[in-house]
Amino acid sequence: MTDAPSRPAVEVRGLTKRFGARTAVDSLGFACAAGEVFGFVGPDGAGKTTIMRLLAAVMPPDAGSIVIEGVDAVREPERVRSHVSYMPQRFGLYEDLTVDENIAFFAELFGIRRNDRDARAARLLAASGMTPFRKRRAGQLSGGMKQKLGLTCSLIHTPKVLLLDEPTAGVDPVSRRDFWRILYGLRGEGVAIVVATSYLDEAERCGRLGLMREGRMLYCDTPSALKALMPGEILAIAAPAPRAARDVVASLEGVGGAILMGDSVHVVVDGAARRLGAIEAALAAANVPFDEIERIAPSIEDLFVSLLTEKAE
Amino acid sequence: MMLRRVRAVAQKEIIQILRDPRSLMVVLLMPLMQMALLGYGVNLDIKHVPACVFDREGSQQSQSLLKAFQASQYFSVVESERTYADVTRAIDAGRCKIAIVVPHDFSETLANANAASVQAILDATDDNTANIALGYAQAVIGAASGNIQLERAQAMGQPPPVVPAVAEYRVWYNEDLVSRNYIMPGVVALVMALVGAQLTSLTISREWERGTMEVLVSTPVTSLELMAGKILPYFVIGLIDAAFCLMIAVFWFQAPFRGSISTLFFTTSLFLVVVLGLGYFISASIKSQVGASQIALVATLLPTTLLSGFAFPIEQMPAPIQWLTYLVPARYYFSILKSIFLKGSGIADLAAPIAALALYAAVVGLLAARAFKKTLG
Numbered sequence A: 001m002t003d004a005p006s007r008p009a010v011e012v013r014g015l016t017k018r019f020g021a022r023t024a025v026d027s028l029g030f031a032c033a034a035g036e037v038f039g040f041v042g043p044d045g046a047g048k049t050t051i052m053r054l055l056a057a058v059m060p061p062d063a064g065s066i067v068i069e070g071v072d073a074v075r076e077p078e079r080v081r082s083h084v085s086y087m088p089q090r091f092g093l094y095e096d097l098t099v100d101e102n103i104a105f106f107a108e109l110f111g112i113r114r115n116d117r118d119a120r121a122a123r124l125l126a127a128s129g130m131t132p133f134r135k136r137r138a139g140q141l142s143g144g145m146k147q148k149l150g151l152t153c154s155l156i157h158t159p160k161v162l163l164l165d166e167p168t169a170g171v172d173p174v175s176r177r178d179f180w181r182i183l184y185g186l187r188g189e190g191v192a193i194v195v196a197t198s199y200l201d202e203a204e205r206c207g208r209l210g211l212m213r214e215g216r217m218l219y220c221d222t223p224s225a226l227k228a229l230m231p232g233e234i235l236a237i238a239a240p241a242p243r244a245a246r247d248v249v250a251s252l253e254g255v256g257g258a259i260l261m262g263d264s265v266h267v268v269v270d271g272a273a274r275r276l277g278a279i280e281a282a283l284a285a286a287n288v289p290f291d292e293i294e295r296i297a298p299s300i301e302d303l304f305v306s307l308l309t310e311k312a313e
Numbered sequence B: 001m002m003l004r005r006v007r008a009v010a011q012k013e014i015i016q017i018l019r020d021p022r023s024l025m026v027v028l029l030m031p032l033m034q035m036a037l038l039g040y041g042v043n044l045d046i047k048h049v050p051a052c053v054f055d056r057e058g059s060q061q062s063q064s065l066l067k068a069f070q071a072s073q074y075f076s077v078v079e080s081e082r083t084y085a086d087v088t089r090a091i092d093a094g095r096c097k098i099a100i101v102v103p104h105d106f107s108e109t110l111a112n113a114n115a116a117s118v119q120a121i122l123d124a125t126d127d128n129t130a131n132i133a134l135g136y137a138q139a140v141i142g143a144a145s146g147n148i149q150l151e152r153a154q155a156m157g158q159p160p161p162v163v164p165a166v167a168e169y170r171v172w173y174n175e176d177l178v179s180r181n182y183i184m185p186g187v188v189a190l191v192m193a194l195v196g197a198q199l200t201s202l203t204i205s206r207e208w209e210r211g212t213m214e215v216l217v218s219t220p221v222t223s224l225e226l227m228a229g230k231i232l233p234y235f236v237i238g239l240i241d242a243a244f245c246l247m248i249a250v251f252w253f254q255a256p257f258r259g260s261i262s263t264l265f266f267t268t269s270l271f272l273v274v275v276l277g278l279g280y281f282i283s284a285s286i287k288s289q290v291g292a293s294q295i296a297l298v299a300t301l302l303p304t305t306l307l308s309g310f311a312f313p314i315e316q317m318p319a320p321i322q323w324l325t326y327l328v329p330a331r332y333y334f335s336i337l338k339s340i341f342l343k344g345s346g347i348a349d350l351a352a353p354i355a356a357l358a359l360y361a362a363v364v365g366l367l368a369a370r371a372f373k374k375t376l377g
Helices: A049-057 A099-109 A114-127 A143-155 A173-188 A222-227 A244-249 A272-285 A301-310 B003-018 B020-039 B060-071 B084-092 B106-115 B127-155 B179-201 B203-210 B223-251 B261-285 B289-309 B321-326 B329-343 B351-371
Strands: A010-019 A022-032 A035-041 A065-068 A085-086 A161-165 A190-198 A208-213 A214-221 A233-238 A255-261 A264-269 A293-297 B051-057 B073-081 B100-102 B120-124
Touching: A010 A049, A022 A049, A022 A065, A022 A190, A022 A214, A035 A049, A049 A065, A049 A085, A049 A161, A049 A190, A085 A143, A099 A114, A099 A143, A099 A214, A099 B003, A099 B051, A099 B223, A114 A143, A114 A173, A114 A222, A143 A161, A143 A173, A173 A190, A173 A293, A208 A301, A214 A222, A222 A301, A222 B003, A233 A244, A244 A255, A244 A272, A264 A272, A264 A301, A272 A293, B003 B020, B003 B223, B020 B179, B020 B223, B020 B261, B051 B060, B051 B084, B051 B127, B060 B073, B060 B100, B060 B106, B060 B127, B073 B127, B073 B223, B084 B100, B100 B127, B106 B127, B179 B203, B179 B223, B179 B261, B179 B289, B203 B223, B203 B261, B203 B289, B223 B351, B261 B329, B261 B351, B289 B321, B289 B329, B329 B351
Parallel strands: A035 A190, A035 A208, A085 A161, A161 A190, B051 B073, B051 B100
Antiparallel strands: A010 A022, A010 A065, A208 A214, A233 A264, A233 A293, A255 A264, B100 B120
8 A cells, every 4th residue: 555654553533432321432533653652641530441442443432433554443343453452451361371371372363373473472571571481370470560461462463553551550660661661662663552541651651642531632742742731830849748738729829720749749820930929828827837849840740730620610 | 263263262261271170170070969969869769668557357368468568669568557546656657658458358358249448548748659659559459469369269279260451561661660760861961951051151251250351352353263262172071071971870870871872972962062052152141250150050950950851741741831841952952862871762763852952052053152242341
């Protein structure tokens, strides 16, 4: 096909899924090109998992179209299977099978030649530091290794589109880094990756982000462009009792939102210089101790809170 | 359908079965236990009915009549009574199920009227036992009194008394009328129906419960490939179970086997496909393991015990219930097993029930393949 390079690997239009009266996904449209990492972020219940299931063609949509590698995935779900790999949120492999047996099972289902399978499995397992555990049963792996095995099984048939639903939930930081290193490698191979996550540091690794709330995609852009959208500025309050500090400042005039970030509170204000004095005064009046307040560059978390609360109003 | 994917699913399933020794034991031991339980528990023969006798005459004739009771394997005379009150007490206390009372003028009436009456008092709280015991009592008394008359005629130098037409019985296929010979094929059919549906009832629901199905449905495996791959290993286990059950029936319970092994193998395979398909259908329709297993139990146990002809003869059922029995696959397998065991029937003799099972297998297979959908919720 001559138009292959310009055609996005995944193209979604007007995608809608309802569960009874609730609309889980509401006329979603986006595209993900080969070699792109597209992330869906949003609170629980925003519809991220439903999107991944619809894209994996394991759930039929109520309306809209999904075209994967030029094939209509809604009308012909079986024809896109060999292009797509789906890793659901819950570990979906066989705990009573070993690492190697799980890999062999999925390779057989996808009709991979034995030589190709062995070479690819060796490479993927080495990349994720799993080589010593090939004979271990999947049920005895740590959470991080389970996810890496899941990824290995997902990649054994060299899919063109990789769908990951909360791939690093409950995974230790080291495994998480391994995991993303593999994903970056795939990007180089031209795999289109669609990932749903509630980890915002993970979101910042994506090429583009779709911010979801209640089934609707409110924003869709690169992380830096989204940060530029940020209305107002961020003040970080370092305080020994951050919860008390948050409660005091949240209701002040000019404050768009306040969230806890470790030992500090991030406050979205319409103008940092203008509101600083009022915040200090309010904390002092409420007898809430604080160390320092400084203006910081917004993170994805801040952006998230700010953009989603703004839209809600 | 790609054989490679069928093989992959079957291999995966075999590894899972072998790695779960507890459920493997259940799969192999459950039929053995059921065979032992049902083989010993279900016995429709009534022998050694406890009896008491009350001889009001005390003559040689009356004694020889009562000796006939003593000698019969159907009765064991546990006590002799002296009064009616003793008879009543013995029956009330449950020491005997039947009391034989010989009247004081037994030999005299027998001599004069050529017919005498003997009283039998029965405890009919269990009406089936009472009925059968009564039949036995009539046979014993009839034979004994015939002998008495014959002896007396010979003693008096008279021609033997004229005996009305007597039926001469030739019992075919189960010559000894031993109910176990007829029950064992039924027990095998029952156990195979139960075990077969149980084997596959978990196979799909387990994948849903463990969350492995969500990945599986996103792969190119088709529902037919999945079904074939999943049923195949259980078919082998089912055949092993069937071999165990049939060997227990023949070698342990001494059920006569007159047919050919190949007919048995063919028909058993056919029945296994039906019950395994039924279990798979239930498993695919119900996404919880406990629910699927229980429904499989109810769906096989009740119809098989009540409607297969094993416990209650189908010919005796009201017409609508008889129609219902056509829906019970064990009905066909039971009649096939009975014929192979007792008559030595071959495949040609069994064409009708085999055709019914084949039709059943096709329908169940179709339903099972359609019940599984490659979509969530």
